[in-house]
Amino acid sequence: MISPEDRFRRVYSANFEAMLAYAMRRVEQAEDASDIVAETFLVAWRRSRDLPPDDEVTLWLYGVARRVLANHHRGGARRERLGERLRHRITSLIAVDPGHDVPQRLAVRAALARLPEADREVLMLTVWEGLQPREVAEVVGLSAGAVRTRLSRARARLRELVGDDPGGGGHVLDVLTATVPKEGR
Template sequence: MARAAPSPRSDPAARFDALYTACYRDILGYALRRTSQPQEAADVVADTFLTAWHRIGDVPPGDQARPWLFGVARRVLANHRRGARRHGDLAARLGAELARHPVVEADAATGELAEIGRVFRSLHDGDQELLRLVAWEGLDSAGLAVALGCSANAARIRLHRARRRFAKALRAAGVAADGLPAARTASSVTT
């Protein structure tokens, strides 16, 4: 999941190709895990990489490229939810392919896991997304900082606060995670 970012910088097309190959699967996974409709996920992927292509000169080098793309994907997703930009024509085939594979909501499960899902969704959206970026996308504080557009210190503070609020909410709900299955690996989510 945490692949190295592409390095060629002189040729925009070559740089985009390297970025696309290295991060496509991660961005697709990001979109699939946050949308309910296959076409919406496809649009998020298309718009994220379209933005990256248009702003290829802004993509940071090295390991920062991947969290930078997550930051773009966050904004694209937010815009989609406001009914803004859509490029269905770009992503029509991807959307159709994704539609062949139904999504299973993990927290639709019953019992303790369902309760954990309920507690998690009671958090602020921002806290939820911070915790998802860490647990689902594998970002550390430095990656969060790039994705959120803030300093690493600020990212650490925000993450600390989000973890504390989640722990408090779990305690208040009397949730214990003993006996829950081990987490699926992130790479199994979309492949």
């Protein structure tokens, strides 16, 4: 008697090309076709002990591939709708921000780019994402004390790079250098 693994290998080698051709004719990107085939044979592998008889297995694989394709197309439609919502949201946020391209904002972005990556991440998570140092510590894998030290160093370095001119009308600078409320230790 042939083992389920050996039978699966035989079914795979006998049907791979047919499944790939089937998928290729039904998707826009070749990479998607290979994903469809991989998922189809994953289902077959998981159910290798329950595969239908040899004369029915190819049709069964077509049925599996058909369902995998349907899931793929539904997922693509969901991703497209999500992408459209995100594009709309981003567009509306940019349109709302009157200081989108002001020189101060560009100066802050340039200064942020000059900070070391670790300091920049701690600063952005704290100021832009509104996380407390203990929360930032969890995200980046440091102690809360190390985060506080990096945050202090990053703020000081950013002030050096941008300048600390309170009369310089850029609302972005105030946001970036705002103090974070004390948290319970």
